[in-house]
Amino acid sequence: MIRRPGTFAGLSTRAQWIRVGSRHARAKRTRTKGAQVAESYVVTGGGRGVGRAIVERLLADSHTVVVLERDPDALAWTADHPASARLFTLVGDATDETVTGQAADLAQSAGRLTGWVNNAAVFRDAWLHAAPAREVLDLIGQNL
Numbered sequence: 001m002i003r004r005p006g007t008f009a010g011l012s013t014r015a016q017w018i019r020v021g022s023r024h025a026r027a028k029r030t031r032t033k034g035a036q037v038a039e040s041y042v043v044t045g046g047g048r049g050v051g052r053a054i055v056e057r058l059l060a061d062s063h064t065v066v067v068l069e070r071d072p073d074a075l076a077w078t079a080d081h082p083a084s085a086r087l088f089t090l091v092g093d094a095t096d097e098t099v100t101g102q103a104a105d106l107a108q109s110a111g112r113l114t115g116w117v118n119n120a121a122v123f124r125d126a127w128l129h130a131a132p133a134r135e136v137l138d139l140i141g142q143n144l
Contacts, residue, residue, distance in 0.1 A: 037111055037112045038063075038064055038110060038111030038112070039063050039064070039111055039112055039114040040063065040064040040065070040066065040107040040108070040110040040111040040112065041058050041063055041064070041065050041066070041107065041113075041114060041115040041116065041117065042066045042068060042100075042103045042104065042107050042113070042115075042116045042117070043055050043065060043066070043067055043068065043119055044068045044069075044103075044116075044117065044119050044120035045068070045069065045070075045094070045119040045120030045121065046065070046067035046068065046117075047069035047071060047077075048074045050119060051067075051069075051117075051119035051120070052077070054117055055067055055087075059081075059083040059086060059087060062086070063086070064086040064087075064107070064110040064111055065086065065087055065088070066088045066089075066090060066103050066106050066107045066110075067088070067089045067090070068090045068092060068094055068099065068100070068103045068120070069090070069091060069120075070091070070092065070094070070120070071091075072091045075091070086110070088106055088107075088110065090102060090103050094118070094120040104116075124139060126139055
């Protein structure tokens, strides 16, 4: 589900895309020739910890950021953030190709997609000497 900070979770994804897209479409039409194009970034797992620190740094540098987070509760801080006009949230799994495509599209609608930070990780205990090789390889693959 795509949410602007402060929106109601009950809005349909389509309605939010239209609202977000039309706002950015108006902003793009007002640019003049030679104007600097905004840079946008996607940060997976950006709701807390190191991911949030990365988001805060990018916002401090005046970039637009799409935070892709699996846990909607981890995004509560975005609603009242001073840079909420440049902060977008997307609830979903970073391993889902559809979700990552939505994150890229959302970032691109805000400006030139300049960077992608793969901060999200899946942690499960697996003893290298006891777990099957396939399980260990799957864990490694999820986090690369």
